[in-house]
Amino acid sequence: MASIHKDIRAALEVHLSNQSGLPSIAYENVPFSPTTGQSYIQCRYIPTLRRPAVRGLNPQQRYDGVFQMLVYSPEGTGPATAEGYAETLLEAFEATTKIEYTGSETITVSIDYAERQQGFLDTPWYYIPVDIGWYTYK
Amino acid sequence: MMKAEIKINNTLQRKLKRLEQTVDDRVQDKLVAIAHTAVNLSPVDTGAYVSSFSFSTGRGRPRGKSSKNLAKGQYSREEGLANLMQDIQRIPSFKNTTRIVLRNNAPHARAVEYKHGYAVFTKIRNIHG
Numbered sequence: 100m101a102s103i104h105k106d107i108r109a110a111l112e113v114h115l116s117n118q119s120g121l122p123s124i125a126y127e128n129v130p131f132s133p134t135t136g137q138s139y140i141q142c143r144y145i146p147t148l149r150r151p152a153v154r155g156l157n158p159q160q161r162y163d164g165v166f167q168m169l170v171y172s173p174e175g176t177g178p179a180t181a182e183g184y185a186e187t188l189l190e191a192f193e194a195t196t197k198i199e200y201t202g203s204e205t206i207t208v209s210i211d212y213a214e215r216q217q218g219f220l221d222t223p224w225y226y227i228p229v230d231i232g233w234y235t236y237k
Numbered sequence: 238m239m240k241a242e243i244k245i246n247n248t249l250q251r252k253l254k255r256l257e258q259t260v261d262d263r264v265q266d267k268l269v270a271i272a273h274t275a276v277n278l279s280p281v282d283t284g285a286y287v288s289s290f291s292f293s294t295g296r297g298r299p300r301g302k303s304s305k306n307l308a309k310g311q312y313s314r315e316e317g318l319a320n321l322m323q324d325i326q327r328i329p330s331f332k333n334t335t336r337i338v339l340r341n342n343a344p345h346a347r348a349v350e351y352k353h354g355y356a357v358f359t360k361i362r363n364i365h366g
Binding site: 143148219226232 | 360
């Protein structure tokens with residue numbers, strides 16, 4: 100399916116944009132200028148595997164990947180802001196969540212895991228990576 | 238007095254030994270698969286990053302090369318893979334090892350992962366669990 104990745108990405112990004120209480124989101128290849136002193140979230144769509152789900156001819160395919168979100172908050176203001184947003188993301192994309200989306204056709208993206216990494220400094224920002232493992236069948 | 242004699246079945250002993258060997262082989266296979274994934278997913282410019290991977294069981298300093306003052310292509314994927322295979326061979330016994338960690342101690346490893354978006358470790362965790 101040529102448009103499956105477009106649909107999976109859209110499902111994840113729409114689900115992200117529907118969450119309340121989050122700062123601006125920087126989408127891939129969309130112009131975005133961070134404002135110093137204002138938090139934001141950068142998201143990335145990272146497909147990893149496409150494998151037949153069953154044996155035989157014309158098998159259904161299983162698609163796996165990661166939806167990575169980097170939560171940026173201003174340097175020197177403590178970790179609480181970024182951690183708060185990271186928690187919101189973990190709850191929104193909790194494991195076993197099913198995200199339905201209708202693009203070229205209706206797909207269901209299932210969340211396998213949601214985890215965060217430690218925070219890092221990258222002046223003038225402090226950022227926390229949040230990784231969402233997803234899969235779908237088509 | 239009651240007693241019961243239990244005969245140890247030599248066949249069972251041999252089967253248990255074979256099972257141990259199978260477990261060792263499976264762990265080794267998994268480490269080799271992870272090594273291939275890590276090296277194949279890595280960007281290569283000077284090769285400092287790809288040749289800075291290491292498997293460790295807790296002791297010793299992980300590999301880490303800076304890319305400063307290195308020529309393009311100075312280190313290759315093949316060298317990165319050879320380093321990891323060497324690390325696997327050096328693990329004396331998987332039976333007595335509870336933890337094996339894949340690391341990359343290049344100073345620019347974090348930039349490769351997040352700033353430049355290669356997400357090598359992110360992908361490895363997703364693919365290999």
